[in-house]
Structures are given as C-alpha cells and as structure tokens.
Amino acid sequence: MKPAESSKVVVNFDGKKCIHARRCVLGLPDVFVPGAEGAWIFPDRADAEEVTRVVDSCPSGALTYTRKDGGAEERPARVNTARLWQNGPVEYRGDLRIAEHDRVKRAVLCRCGHSKNKPYCDNSHLEAGFEATGEHSPEAEVQPLDVRDGPVTVTPTRNGPLVVEGSLEIIAASGRRLATRTKAFMCRCGASANKPYCDGSHKKIGFEAD
Numbered sequence: 456m457k458p459a460e461s462s463k464v465v466v467n468f469d470g471k472k473c474i475h476a477r478r479c480v481l482g483l484p485d486v487f488v489p490g491a492e493g494a495w496i497f498p499d500r501a502d503a504e505e506v507t508r509v510v511d512s513c514p515s516g517a518l519t520y521t522r523k524d525g526g527a528e529e530r531p532a533r534v535n536t537a538r539l540w541q542n543g544p545v546e547y548r549g550d551l552r553i554a555e556h557d558r559v560k561r562a563v564l565c566r567c568g569h570s571k572n573k574p575y576c577d578n579s580h581l582e583a584g585f586e587a588t589g590e591h592s593p594e595a596e597v598q599p600l601d602v603r604d605g606p607v608t609v610t611p612t613r614n615g616p617l618v619v620e621g622s623l624e625i626i627a628a629s630g631r632r633l634a635t636r637t638k639a640f641m642c643r644c645g646a647s648a649n650k651p652y653c654d655g656s657h658k659k660i661g662f663e664a665d
C-alpha cells in the first residue's frame with residue numbers, strides 16, 4: 456500500500472504482517488478506517504502525536520511511521536520482551552533484527568507452525584486450533600537482567616526453532632515476568648512439550664520451515 460501522509464507524518468502499512476489486532480481502529484477510528492474505498496489511513500484527521508502513539512501500539516509492526524515535522528521517531532522498547540499470547544504467537548518488542556534483514560521494533564512471530572508467512576504470524580493458529588498457555592509459572596526467583604535493552608537478533612533455523620539472542624524478558628500474556636535470557640531457543644513448530652522453548656519435538660513431527 457502507498458504510504459499515507461499528512462503534513463507531519465508518513466504512515467506505512469505492511470498488510471502481510473497485519474494480524475488484525477485492531478489497536479489502530481480502536482485507538483483512532485477516524486484515522487484508521489478499514490473497508491474504506493481505496494485509501495484507509497487518514498493521518499491528517501488527528502494530531503501527529505496521537506497517530507504515532509496508536510501506531511506504536513500495533514503489535515505486529517504492520518504499521519510504522521516516519522515524522523516529517525522533526526517530531527520524535529519511534530524508539531525501541533526500554534525493556535526487550537517476548538510476550539506469550541494465549542493459544543497464539545509471541546509478541547517481541549525491542550531493537551529487533553529478524554532473519555537478518557528485517558530491522559524492526561515490534562513483531563508477532565508464529566509459534567504454532569502453521570503460518571504461511573513464517574517467521575511472522577498470519578493468524579493460522581486460529582484455524583489450526585493451536586493451544587498453548589500464555590500464563591506459565593515463572594521460573595524460581597527471576598531477576599531482571601542488568602542490561603534490559605540493546606539489539607535482539609531472531610534467527611529462524613531450518614526446520615527448527617527460532618534462536619533469539621540478546622537481553623530478553625519472557626513475559627506472560629498478562630505481563631508477568633516468567634524468565635530472562637540472553638539466548639533462547641523458542642519453539643516455532645507448535646509441538647514442544649516445554650513451550651515456549653524448543654525441546655527437539657520439531658524433528659519428531661517433521662516440521663519444515665526455512
């Protein structure tokens with residue numbers, strides 16, 4: 456889609472990443488109008504600060520912006536997180552480098568194994584009836600890391616898990632801290648008995664993914 460612009464901000468939309476979390480249409484229904492003929496984003500209908508605040512809340516990163524007025528660009532989260540969605544994907548926030556080429560601050564990545572847009576979620580978990588808790592018990596005595604931000608690389612391994620490297624808090628859907636890691640092997644085949652981590656089950660089920 457062509458970027459949508461006002462005099463102050465340019466809003467970009469990557470439809471392939473959109474999982475209809477609807478933060479935009481609920482946050483600014485006059486600006487984000489799905490189903491409108493042709494263009495559906497009207498950034499000139501609200502203050503640029505409001506538009507960027509709502510874009511920042513888009514979990515998948517389908518929406519991004521650049522400022523034309525010298526206003527603040529989006530900054531990575533102060534604390535890198537991987538949030539487990541109940542029966543759904545993992546939402547990452549931070550200074551993310553995904554599969555080498557995609558440098559973003561927000562992403563929702565598949566953990567059911569069924570997405571046709573791996574490593575990103577495309578809502579296939581709904582059709583697949585994927586079940587996974589978003590509310591694990593925390594590991595005993597989880598303490599925050601000394602460094603909680605900085606780059607996070609997410610590398611999909613062929614037919615295997617995502618290797619996530621960098622300071623990371625793994626949090627429940629509710630936000631509770633469950634674990635901290637500087638390197639994690641995150642299941643993306645949906646079959647691990649030790650979710651959200653890989654336990655090697657991808658081999659047993661013959662999981663295939665680049």
Ligand code: FES
Nearest residue numbers: 642643644653656
């Ligand atoms: S990727 Fe799911 S068990 Fe390894």
